[in-house]
Amino acid sequence: MRHVIIGSGVAGIAAIESILSVERSAEIIMLGDDPHGFYSRPGLAYYLTGEISDQALYPKTREDYKKLGFTYRQARVKKILRDETSLQLDDNSLLTYDRLLLATGAFATPLAVPGATLQGVVKLDHLNDARIILKLAKRGRTAVVVGGGITALELAEGLLARGMDVHYLLRGDRYWSNVLDEQESRIIEARLQVEGITLHFHSELQEIIGRSGKVNSIRLKNGKTLKCDLLAYAIGIQPRVELAREAGLQVDRGILVDEFMQTNDPNIYAAGDVAQVFDPITGHSILDSLWGAAREQGCAAGMNMVGRNTPYVKSIPFNVTRLAGLTTTIIGAVGHGRDDDLVGIARGDSETWRELPNAVIAQSGFDVNRVRILVGEQKLIGAVVMGDQTLSIPLQRIITQQVDISPMRDRLLAHDAKLSDVIVDFWTKLKS
Amino acid sequence: MAFLNIFKRSARKRTTLAEGHVVPDAARCVQCGICTYNCPIEIDVRAHVWRSEAINRSECLTCGECVARCPRGVLRFERTDLFAAGAS
Ligand SMILES: Cc1cc2nc3c(=O)[nH]c(=O)nc-3n(C[C@H](O)[C@H](O)[C@H](O)COP(=O)(O)OP(=O)(O)OC[C@H]3O[C@@H](n4cnc5c(N)ncnc54)[C@H](O)[C@@H]3O)c2cc1C
């Protein structure tokens, strides 16, 4: 039986590992259009800041791949021919499959303003994008960043680390308003300013103005202009669903799959950023753009492709990230509404984070160590832990394992509750 | 002098090893490679994390470089008492 995997990201690699763990001699062909194959995409941010080299981004060595044993071909798939169970590649050759996995990921939503195709308009999607940014990021020059979520900050901080004068434009009055609360946004904004990034609120980009084909300045909707040499954007991502849609598979925002990661064609599966997965907690199908979720989904898809029925139970999403140098863990449902700086979902984001049901909010901490938890009737629904991460592991477990919190609920919600003491006390008793 | 340095290093290694080893919370890891990149003796920490394995390599200096640099709070020291564990 031939297993074909489209996409060389973490979902695809995880699927290969699980297929081979069951069928050591399975025939597997991975097709990918990224010339750099499998690398850590979240790691690109640290490559920009100079914390690691590009060589350090590759989790697997040649020997690792040899040991695994599969065929890799650098190729772009143009079409899925479902009736013939085959794929048409960019050189028009055909490749047949018995089982197919679509692990095509997502791409950065393009900027739709005049001037968006000028040289110097950049995004952070692939390793090649990071290389282009590093080539253009010249010390002492000016960069403007637009967009929201984690990637916009990673761009701003990366450009700052390269010695650029960085301006970050926000459409509204605060950063990542549908995930963070106001105090959390303010903490991040203050830190960005201390780092040396200039924030512009209520500032919407209208046009990028070029000279000799290169970025020269920008004009805002309010009429102001700003001279700059680089414009970096991160306004959200879009799952790469074109192949699936053209092939008549069921597609909503992502490719719709059942709990076995199977599409409406029994020979075709989807996993990772491209898959829209049923979430038993919220009752709808959800998109995540999370490394961990992509790996888990790839793993489950692989098992199902070799006939080991393995349902994927969507777990409560969480991400640990660094916002303005501050380690921040986001778990479960913590916000609501929309953020004008983003179109749909961002990188390192989950739609679940904005599915905030009725919950009471408890928070404590000041300055940079802050905890916010969302307390449901019997469970904790979500949490944001900024700075000191002592509480993030207990909270991660309490929320993802849906532990009954009745014994500490009143204490959590008491006026002036010391959240950390209450949680640590509860956690210690729970473990013993 | 050089001899002394070698001695110092191995003495340190012994005491620190008795204190703990590095264990991962793999679900937090994004395979960015910062840990491996910063390990002074080139242990592929990231590969251990991918397999959800503790860094139980005897040559680990338990210097804490990987723990401190991981941006995602994946790694921590877990106390081990080699003697109590029956390693007599
Ligand atoms: C800058 C950045 C920061 C991030 N930060 C975080 C974070 O903090 N935390 C977190 O959890 N996640 C983060 N992510 C998201 C995380 O990297 C993704 O969730 C994960 O990589 C998804 O893996 P995947 O395998 O589904 O898709 P991808 O890694 O996108 O891989 C898909 C592959 O398919 C290939 N492909 C697509 N179409 C075709 C075709 N037709 N033919 C051939 N090949 C094709 C693409 O080239 C790509 O290589 C970040 C991502 C980026 C880019």
Ligand code: SF4
């Ligand atoms: S530094 Fe942390 S997140 Fe990065 S590969 Fe190592 S353990 Fe994983």
Ligand code: SF4
């Ligand atoms: S503790 Fe030090 S020696 Fe041991 S794996 Fe981490 S960085 Fe390497």
